[in-house]
Amino acid sequence: MAVTIKDVAKLANVAPSTVSRVIANSPRISQKTKDKVREAMEKLGYHPNFNARSLANKSTNTIGIVMPSSANKAFQNPFFPEVIRGISTKAHQEGYGLYLSTGQTEDEIFQEVVHMVQGGRVDGIILLYSRINDRIMPYLKLHDFPFVLIGRPYGEQEQEITYVNNDNYKAAKTVTEYLILLGHQHIAFIGGELDFVVTIDHKRGYEQALQNANIPLKDEYVVFHQELQEGGQDAIIELMSLMQPPSALVVSDDIMTFGVMRMLNEMGINVPDDISIISFNNVLVSEMSSPPMSTVDINIFGLGFEATNLVIEKIKQPELEPKNVIIPHKLVKRQTCKKVVYLNS
Amino acid sequence: MAVTIKDVAKLANVAPSTVSRVIANSPRISQKTKDKVREAMEKLGYHPNFNARSLANKSTNTIGIVMPSSANKAFQNPFFPEVIRGISTKAHQEGYGLYLSTGQTEDEIFQEVVHMVQGGRVDGIILLYSRINDRIMPYLKLHDFPFVLIGRPYGEQEQEITYVNNDNYKAAKTVTEYLILLGHQHIAFIGGELDFVVTIDHKRGYEQALQNANIPLKDEYVVFHQELQEGGQDAIIELMSLMQPPSALVVSDDIMTFGVMRMLNEMGINVPDDISIISFNNVLVSEMSSPPMSTVDINIFGLGFEATNLVIEKIKQPELEPKNVIIPHKLVKRQTCKKVVYLNS
DNA sequence: CTGAAAGCGCTTACAG
DNA sequence: CTGAAAGCGCTTACAG
Numbered sequence A, B: 001m002a003v004t005i006k007d008v009a010k011l012a013n014v015a016p017s018t019v020s021r022v023i024a025n026s027p028r029i030s031q032k033t034k035d036k037v038r039e040a041m042e043k044l045g046y047h048p049n050f051n052a053r054s055l056a057n058k059s060t061n062t063i064g065i066v067m068p069s070s071a072n073k074a075f076q077n078p079f080f081p082e083v084i085r086g087i088s089t090k091a092h093q094e095g096y097g098l099y100l101s102t103g104q105t106e107d108e109i110f111q112e113v114v115h116m117v118q119g120g121r122v123d124g125i126i127l128l129y130s131r132i133n134d135r136i137m138p139y140l141k142l143h144d145f146p147f148v149l150i151g152r153p154y155g156e157q158e159q160e161i162t163y164v165n166n167d168n169y170k171a172a173k174t175v176t177e178y179l180i181l182l183g184h185q186h187i188a189f190i191g192g193e194l195d196f197v198v199t200i201d202h203k204r205g206y207e208q209a210l211q212n213a214n215i216p217l218k219d220e221y222v223v224f225h226q227e228l229q230e231g232g233q234d235a236i237i238e239l240m241s242l243m244q245p246p247s248a249l250v251v252s253d254d255i256m257t258f259g260v261m262r263m264l265n266e267m268g269i270n271v272p273d274d275i276s277i278i279s280f281n282n283v284l285v286s287e288m289s290s291p292p293m294s295t296v297d298i299n300i301f302g303l304g305f306e307a308t309n310l311v312i313e314k315i316k317q318p319e320l321e322p323k324n325v326i327i328p329h330k331l332v333k334r335q336t337c338k339k340v341v342y343l344n345s
Numbered sequence C, D: 001c002t003g004a005a006a007g008c009g010c011t012t013a014c015a016g
Helices: A005-012 A016-023 A031-044 A050-057 A079-093 A106-118 A136-142 A156-160 A168-181 A197-212 A229-240 A254-267 A284-288 A300-316 B005-012 B016-023 B031-044 B050-057 B079-093 B106-118 B136-142 B156-160 B168-181 B197-212 B229-240 B254-267 B284-288 B300-316
Strands: A062-066 A097-100 A124-127 A147-150 A163-165 A187-191 A222-224 A248-251 A276-281 A294-297 A324-326 A330-332 B062-066 B097-100 B124-127 B147-150 B163-165 B187-191 B222-224 B248-251 B276-281 B294-297 B324-326 B330-332
Touching: A005 A016, A005 A031, A016 A031, A050 B050, A062 A079, A062 A106, A062 A300, A079 A097, A079 A300, A079 B079, A106 A124, A106 A136, A124 A136, A124 A300, A136 A147, A136 A156, A147 A300, A163 A300, A168 A187, A168 A197, A168 A248, A168 A276, A168 A330, A187 A197, A187 A229, A197 A222, A222 A229, A229 A248, A229 A254, A248 A254, A254 A276, A254 A284, A254 B284, A284 B254, A284 B284, B005 B016, B005 B031, B016 B031, B062 B079, B062 B106, B062 B300, B079 B097, B079 B300, B106 B124, B106 B136, B124 B136, B124 B300, B136 B147, B136 B156, B147 B300, B163 B300, B168 B187, B168 B197, B168 B248, B168 B276, B168 B330, B187 B197, B187 B229, B197 B222, B222 B229, B229 B248, B229 B254, B248 B254, B254 B276, B254 B284
Parallel strands: A062 A097, A062 A124, A124 A147, A147 A163, A163 A324, A187 A222, A187 A248, A248 A276, A276 A294, B062 B097, B062 B124, B124 B147, B147 B163, B163 B324, B187 B222, B187 B248, B248 B276, B276 B294
Antiparallel strands: A097 B097, A294 A330, B294 B330
């Protein structure tokens, strides 16, 4: 029913193999034949069958995107659409299609990855997150399958894996130092889920800055919650209930910060007069908080774009050594940070 | 290199066709043989090749998602991740995969659709938007390809197309009536881009409500901008510059409303004391505006979920008559609407 | 209940 | 520069 290479061949009076070569624009075919074949293709409205090509070629020209759980609330974090926007842009430039994971649980997602890899459904994979004790990365390594991680791999394997990341440690250290320079002594850290590597890196940076400034670390100033508004709300309730509530916050994620600020507002605590906040990601809506939040722009689009660049490279040249790319971040100062004034100073 | 059906057949001492039948769990195969074959599959770590299956089956078990332009700024509207979350959930339940369009321009997207359809890359398509004079829908109809539209088809063809939509006309009418009941006489409408059908429906509902209340329509009270913060900002500047600025706004999209509110804030105009606002969509961050915005919840997740349900139905039973599903909306009252008090009343 | 064979629509050495 | 043939890894009438 659908028109195939054979139909074209018949009409153009050549062999099917010749049509195939014309499609591939082989230099070994004469211009005259090419013209003739192309005309026939045009006339019949021929379009190559993707599955047949993939089967013969053993390649699909598509990239699999693995999300923590697209059906989960976490997908609502604007980080994901933005990183996909970056991936999409580069993929489209290079003629690659995008296949999306849909699993909800860790196990379902793992099974999907197996399907993608062993079923030959995609040529390469981009992992949109990095968590500790993840089964997927070891699996992909074992099968020598081209993949790129967005984030930092956890553990000793760091050099063996191609990844794109920000210097989250340094970013967290810098913003904490910034708060210290503003005079803050009681700085708390609100992290995302603790099994995300980015959370760990933020925490380390935060702690290092305090240590360097000889500010004692306090366990109760370090809390972890889900990267959602609810998480932020829970976190700030916890912190403001302390005997000595913090005067400044480092928050791992902008959406959490929304939750934090909302709750603070309900409590009648003013930002930045009573408490300073600095956050991470600079998602599109960040500047819409009131007051607009200061946050670290991690160039989410760039993370996706560069990751795609790297998988495609890896797909085309599997022997390539692993590469690590660090996307620069920058502090976007808005209106949630203020110099602290101690009344008794 | 990869283990195939033949390897399994050899190990299990059966014919490849038998292995194939075991995979399909055909009732015509004895339990004993099934066990034997499954054991062999297990032992070899067999995994069916997706492309070979698709080629033989002429079906891919994947759904194509067509976005206005994933690489465009518009994708940053939280509507899209949320609708994809709905699609993803249902697709996963039914064992379908997701393939994403990546084109930027209308032309590129059209070409991608042709690839998906003629290349046999997907079994069905979900269109995430409905605009007038769209080439894609006629193309899909022409090829009798299973697809579902999220939104309302424009023009006479309404009955011939399967779609999922809200009653946007009614919703807009209701919220306008609500503002009228609050005493507002100067109500403006900020719509999205005018070639989106939803914009047209909103506008009609808005106008109808005014007419019913004998409030004269004013052209200068109806403006259209892109569904982004910038659009909202431009719109409100336009409206507040009028001789008689509005005392209430109906805004097509929450993200625009963020832009509107931000600009209003800069102008020192208070919401809701000086101006009331009611918006559409209720995306996740909507309640994070200050004050939290009143908006119409259109159940974005449900739109995606139901659309997926319908495409899969259509894929399985192509002869099915077109269906239209209306997802109920509901007004979420928060704090951007207030009864107007005319000083000279 | 199972097997041999043809076919899905391409690609690509191999010959010429 | 072009063709005939085998092959990619499945599925599915057709026989038995």
